[in-house]
Amino acid sequence: MVNQINKNLLESKIIRKLDLSDLMLKLWISKPENYSFKPGQYCTIGVNGIERAYSIASSPDEDSLELFIELVDHGELSPIIWKMNVGDKLTLRPKAKGIFQIKDTNYDNYLLICTVTGIVPYVSYVRYFLNNNSHNMKFHILQGSSYMEEFGYSEELLTIAKEYPDFVTYLPTISRPQDARNEKWQGMTGRVNIIVEDYINEKQLNIENTIVYACGNPDMIIDIKDKLGQNIGFKVLEERFWK
Protein backbone atom coordinates (compact mmCIF):
# COMPACT_ATOMS: atom_id res chain seq x y z
CA MET A 1 0.00 0.00 0.00
CA VAL A 2 1.49 3.37 -0.99
CA ASN A 3 1.82 5.73 1.92
CA GLN A 4 0.80 9.12 0.61
CA ILE A 5 2.20 11.95 2.77
CA ASN A 6 0.01 14.57 1.17
CA LYS A 7 -1.80 14.63 -2.10
CA ASN A 8 1.36 15.51 -4.01
CA LEU A 9 4.09 13.48 -2.37
CA LEU A 10 4.76 9.78 -1.87
CA GLU A 11 6.86 8.29 0.87
CA SER A 12 10.03 6.35 0.18
CA LYS A 13 12.64 4.82 2.45
CA ILE A 14 16.40 4.29 2.18
CA ILE A 15 16.94 0.57 1.76
CA ARG A 16 20.67 0.59 1.08
CA LYS A 17 23.47 3.15 1.17
CA LEU A 18 26.98 2.71 -0.18
CA ASP A 19 29.63 5.35 0.49
CA LEU A 20 32.14 5.28 -2.38
CA SER A 21 34.29 8.17 -1.16
CA ASP A 22 33.98 11.36 0.91
CA LEU A 23 32.10 12.91 -1.98
CA MET A 24 30.21 10.14 -3.74
CA LEU A 25 27.56 7.70 -2.63
CA LYS A 26 24.98 5.31 -4.03
CA LEU A 27 21.53 5.21 -2.53
CA TRP A 28 18.78 2.66 -3.10
CA ILE A 29 15.33 3.91 -2.12
CA SER A 30 12.06 2.00 -2.09
CA LYS A 31 9.91 2.28 -5.18
CA PRO A 32 6.28 2.89 -4.26
CA GLU A 33 3.68 0.67 -5.85
CA ASN A 34 2.74 1.88 -9.35
CA TYR A 35 5.70 4.28 -9.52
CA SER A 36 7.00 4.07 -13.06
CA PHE A 37 9.71 5.70 -15.13
CA LYS A 38 11.48 5.40 -18.46
CA PRO A 39 15.25 4.79 -18.74
CA GLY A 40 16.92 8.22 -18.53
CA GLN A 41 14.26 9.90 -16.39
CA TYR A 42 14.79 11.48 -12.98
CA CYS A 43 12.91 11.35 -9.69
CA THR A 44 12.45 14.22 -7.27
CA ILE A 45 13.20 13.37 -3.66
CA GLY A 46 12.95 15.57 -0.60
CA VAL A 47 13.68 15.88 3.09
CA ASN A 48 11.84 18.43 5.24
CA GLY A 49 10.49 20.13 2.15
CA ILE A 50 13.90 20.51 0.43
CA GLU A 51 13.51 18.75 -2.91
CA ARG A 52 16.03 17.96 -5.65
CA ALA A 53 16.08 16.01 -8.91
CA TYR A 54 18.15 12.82 -9.20
CA SER A 55 18.46 10.69 -12.33
CA ILE A 56 17.62 7.03 -11.83
CA ALA A 57 20.32 4.42 -12.51
CA SER A 58 17.96 1.46 -12.21
CA SER A 59 16.22 -0.17 -15.11
CA PRO A 60 12.42 0.26 -14.80
CA ASP A 61 12.05 -3.47 -14.08
CA GLU A 62 14.13 -3.27 -10.86
CA ASP A 63 12.45 -3.26 -7.46
CA SER A 64 14.10 -0.10 -6.11
CA LEU A 65 15.31 3.30 -7.35
CA GLU A 66 19.10 3.48 -7.45
CA LEU A 67 20.69 6.93 -7.20
CA PHE A 68 24.30 8.07 -7.52
CA ILE A 69 24.85 11.30 -5.60
CA GLU A 70 27.71 13.75 -5.31
CA LEU A 71 28.14 15.87 -2.17
CA VAL A 72 27.89 19.52 -3.18
CA ASP A 73 29.90 21.95 -1.08
CA HIS A 74 27.49 24.27 0.78
CA GLY A 75 24.55 22.56 -0.89
CA GLU A 76 21.22 22.23 0.89
CA LEU A 77 19.99 18.69 0.32
CA SER A 78 23.08 16.63 -0.51
CA PRO A 79 24.75 17.21 2.94
CA ILE A 80 21.47 16.09 4.59
CA ILE A 81 21.41 12.92 2.48
CA TRP A 82 25.02 12.24 3.52
CA LYS A 83 23.96 11.96 7.14
CA MET A 84 20.93 9.73 6.47
CA ASN A 85 20.83 5.99 7.12
CA VAL A 86 19.04 2.86 6.02
CA GLY A 87 15.41 3.05 7.18
CA ASP A 88 15.20 6.86 7.01
CA LYS A 89 12.27 8.32 5.08
CA LEU A 90 12.22 10.66 2.11
CA THR A 91 9.48 12.18 0.05
CA LEU A 92 9.13 11.30 -3.61
CA ARG A 93 7.16 13.23 -6.19
CA PRO A 94 4.65 10.83 -7.74
CA LYS A 95 5.88 11.24 -11.31
CA ALA A 96 9.32 10.63 -12.75
CA LYS A 97 10.15 13.30 -15.31
CA GLY A 98 12.53 14.14 -18.11
CA ILE A 99 12.89 13.79 -21.84
CA PHE A 100 16.52 12.61 -21.79
CA GLN A 101 15.47 9.24 -23.11
CA ILE A 102 16.16 6.96 -26.07
CA LYS A 103 13.05 7.65 -28.11
CA ASP A 104 14.56 7.14 -31.56
CA THR A 105 16.04 3.64 -31.72
CA ASN A 106 17.01 3.90 -35.39
CA TYR A 107 20.57 5.16 -35.04
CA ASP A 108 23.43 2.65 -35.19
CA ASN A 109 25.44 4.58 -32.60
CA TYR A 110 24.58 6.48 -29.42
CA LEU A 111 27.55 8.59 -28.33
CA LEU A 112 26.84 9.10 -24.62
CA ILE A 113 29.14 11.72 -23.10
CA CYS A 114 29.07 12.64 -19.41
CA THR A 115 30.88 13.96 -16.38
CA VAL A 116 30.82 12.21 -12.97
CA THR A 117 27.17 11.60 -11.92
CA GLY A 118 26.03 12.32 -15.48
CA ILE A 119 26.67 8.60 -16.04
CA VAL A 120 23.41 7.74 -14.26
CA PRO A 121 20.92 7.90 -17.16
CA TYR A 122 23.35 5.89 -19.30
CA VAL A 123 23.51 3.14 -16.68
CA SER A 124 19.73 2.92 -16.89
CA TYR A 125 19.88 2.72 -20.72
CA VAL A 126 22.47 -0.06 -20.58
CA ARG A 127 20.61 -2.09 -17.97
CA TYR A 128 17.32 -1.77 -19.84
CA PHE A 129 18.47 -2.19 -23.43
CA LEU A 130 20.74 -5.11 -22.58
CA ASN A 131 17.53 -7.15 -22.72
CA ASN A 132 15.50 -4.96 -25.10
CA ASN A 133 17.85 -4.09 -27.96
CA SER A 134 15.92 -5.29 -31.01
CA HIS A 135 17.45 -2.51 -33.17
CA ASN A 136 21.07 -3.45 -32.43
CA MET A 137 21.91 -0.01 -31.10
CA LYS A 138 25.49 0.50 -29.94
CA PHE A 139 26.23 2.68 -26.91
CA HIS A 140 29.58 4.48 -26.79
CA ILE A 141 29.92 5.81 -23.24
CA LEU A 142 32.63 8.41 -22.52
CA GLN A 143 32.86 9.58 -18.91
CA GLY A 144 35.09 12.36 -17.62
CA SER A 145 36.01 12.96 -13.97
CA SER A 146 38.66 14.76 -11.99
CA TYR A 147 39.40 11.77 -9.76
CA MET A 148 39.33 8.03 -10.37
CA GLU A 149 37.09 7.33 -7.35
CA GLU A 150 34.30 9.21 -9.09
CA PHE A 151 33.71 6.38 -11.59
CA GLY A 152 30.97 4.68 -9.60
CA TYR A 153 29.83 2.37 -12.41
CA SER A 154 33.09 1.48 -14.14
CA GLU A 155 33.15 -2.12 -12.97
CA GLU A 156 29.62 -2.80 -14.15
CA LEU A 157 30.08 -1.03 -17.49
CA LEU A 158 33.47 -2.60 -18.23
CA THR A 159 32.07 -6.05 -17.49
CA ILE A 160 29.12 -5.54 -19.84
CA ALA A 161 31.38 -3.98 -22.47
CA LYS A 162 33.68 -7.01 -22.33
CA GLU A 163 30.82 -9.46 -22.65
CA TYR A 164 28.85 -7.48 -25.26
CA PRO A 165 31.42 -5.45 -27.24
CA ASP A 166 28.91 -4.81 -30.04
CA PHE A 167 26.48 -3.27 -27.56
CA VAL A 168 28.63 -1.12 -25.22
CA THR A 169 32.00 0.59 -25.26
CA TYR A 170 32.98 2.38 -22.05
CA LEU A 171 35.84 4.87 -21.86
CA PRO A 172 36.53 6.66 -18.56
CA THR A 173 39.02 9.53 -18.58
CA ILE A 174 40.47 11.68 -15.79
CA SER A 175 41.34 15.34 -16.17
CA ARG A 176 43.89 15.58 -13.30
CA PRO A 177 46.37 12.77 -13.88
CA GLN A 178 49.07 14.49 -11.76
CA ASP A 179 46.95 14.59 -8.61
CA ALA A 180 48.05 12.21 -5.84
CA ARG A 181 44.50 10.82 -5.66
CA ASN A 182 44.96 9.48 -9.19
CA GLU A 183 48.39 7.89 -8.76
CA LYS A 184 47.01 4.41 -9.41
CA TRP A 185 45.14 5.47 -12.56
CA GLN A 186 46.30 3.62 -15.67
CA GLY A 187 43.55 4.60 -18.08
CA MET A 188 42.82 7.48 -20.41
CA THR A 189 43.63 11.06 -19.42
CA GLY A 190 42.27 14.40 -20.65
CA ARG A 191 38.92 16.13 -20.58
CA VAL A 192 36.06 14.13 -22.02
CA ASN A 193 35.00 16.98 -24.33
CA ILE A 194 38.51 16.94 -25.84
CA ILE A 195 39.13 13.20 -26.20
CA VAL A 196 35.74 12.70 -27.83
CA GLU A 197 37.00 14.16 -31.11
CA ASP A 198 39.64 11.45 -31.59
CA TYR A 199 37.10 8.84 -30.53
CA ILE A 200 34.66 9.96 -33.23
CA ASN A 201 37.36 9.70 -35.90
CA GLU A 202 38.65 6.36 -34.68
CA LYS A 203 35.18 4.78 -34.63
CA GLN A 204 34.10 6.56 -37.81
CA LEU A 205 30.97 8.00 -36.25
CA ASN A 206 29.09 10.43 -38.46
CA ILE A 207 25.94 12.53 -38.41
CA GLU A 208 23.94 9.91 -40.33
CA ASN A 209 24.68 6.93 -38.11
CA THR A 210 25.14 8.60 -34.71
CA ILE A 211 23.22 10.69 -32.18
CA VAL A 212 25.04 12.45 -29.33
CA TYR A 213 23.90 12.70 -25.70
CA ALA A 214 25.61 14.97 -23.15
CA CYS A 215 24.88 14.88 -19.43
CA GLY A 216 26.27 16.49 -16.26
CA ASN A 217 28.50 19.57 -16.06
CA PRO A 218 26.96 22.49 -18.03
CA ASP A 219 30.34 23.73 -19.35
CA MET A 220 31.08 20.33 -20.85
CA ILE A 221 27.62 20.31 -22.47
CA ILE A 222 28.06 23.78 -23.95
CA ASP A 223 31.38 22.73 -25.47
CA ILE A 224 29.97 19.48 -26.88
CA LYS A 225 26.99 21.30 -28.42
CA ASP A 226 29.33 23.80 -29.95
CA LYS A 227 31.91 21.37 -31.33
CA LEU A 228 29.79 18.39 -32.28
CA GLY A 229 26.42 20.06 -32.81
CA GLN A 230 27.10 23.49 -34.33
CA ASN A 231 30.39 22.72 -36.08
CA ILE A 232 29.87 19.17 -37.32
CA GLY A 233 26.07 18.84 -37.38
CA PHE A 234 25.45 15.97 -34.95
CA LYS A 235 22.05 15.94 -33.26
CA VAL A 236 22.84 16.57 -29.56
CA LEU A 237 20.45 15.86 -26.68
CA GLU A 238 21.38 17.31 -23.30
CA GLU A 239 20.63 17.04 -19.58
CA ARG A 240 22.21 19.70 -17.37
CA PHE A 241 22.49 18.84 -13.69
CA TRP A 242 22.99 22.45 -12.64
CA LYS A 243 23.23 25.94 -14.20
Ligand SMILES: Cc1cc2nc3c(=O)[nH]c(=O)nc-3n(C[C@H](O)[C@H](O)[C@H](O)COP(=O)(O)OP(=O)(O)OC[C@H]3O[C@@H](n4cnc5c(N)ncnc54)[C@H](O)[C@@H]3O)c2cc1C
Ligand atom coordinates in the same frame (compact mmCIF):
# COMPACT_ATOMS: atom_id res chain seq x y z
C1 LIG B 1 17.51 16.51 -14.20
C2 LIG B 1 18.53 16.49 -13.08
C3 LIG B 1 19.12 15.30 -12.69
C4 LIG B 1 20.07 15.29 -11.67
N1 LIG B 1 20.65 14.11 -11.33
C5 LIG B 1 21.63 14.10 -10.38
C6 LIG B 1 22.28 12.87 -10.04
O1 LIG B 1 22.01 11.80 -10.60
N2 LIG B 1 23.25 12.93 -9.07
C7 LIG B 1 23.59 14.10 -8.44
O2 LIG B 1 24.46 14.07 -7.56
N3 LIG B 1 22.98 15.26 -8.77
C8 LIG B 1 22.02 15.28 -9.70
N4 LIG B 1 21.39 16.46 -10.00
C9 LIG B 1 21.70 17.67 -9.18
C10 LIG B 1 20.79 17.67 -7.94
O3 LIG B 1 19.46 17.92 -8.32
C11 LIG B 1 21.19 18.77 -6.94
O4 LIG B 1 21.27 20.00 -7.63
C12 LIG B 1 22.52 18.51 -6.25
O5 LIG B 1 22.48 17.29 -5.51
C13 LIG B 1 22.85 19.65 -5.29
O6 LIG B 1 21.80 19.81 -4.40
P1 LIG B 1 22.05 20.56 -3.02
O7 LIG B 1 20.70 20.87 -2.44
O8 LIG B 1 23.02 19.84 -2.16
O9 LIG B 1 22.75 21.89 -3.46
P2 LIG B 1 22.02 23.31 -3.91
O10 LIG B 1 21.80 24.06 -2.63
O11 LIG B 1 20.84 22.95 -4.72
O12 LIG B 1 23.10 23.87 -4.83
C14 LIG B 1 24.25 24.59 -4.45
C15 LIG B 1 24.94 25.06 -5.73
O13 LIG B 1 25.66 23.99 -6.36
C16 LIG B 1 25.29 23.85 -7.75
N5 LIG B 1 25.42 22.41 -8.07
C17 LIG B 1 24.47 21.45 -8.07
N6 LIG B 1 24.99 20.22 -8.34
C18 LIG B 1 26.33 20.44 -8.51
C19 LIG B 1 27.44 19.58 -8.80
N7 LIG B 1 27.26 18.25 -8.98
N8 LIG B 1 28.66 20.13 -8.89
C20 LIG B 1 28.85 21.45 -8.70
N9 LIG B 1 27.85 22.33 -8.42
C21 LIG B 1 26.60 21.83 -8.33
C22 LIG B 1 23.88 24.40 -7.80
O14 LIG B 1 23.56 24.83 -9.11
C23 LIG B 1 23.98 25.59 -6.82
O15 LIG B 1 24.58 26.69 -7.42
C24 LIG B 1 20.43 16.50 -11.02
C25 LIG B 1 19.83 17.70 -11.42
C26 LIG B 1 18.91 17.71 -12.43
C27 LIG B 1 18.30 19.03 -12.85
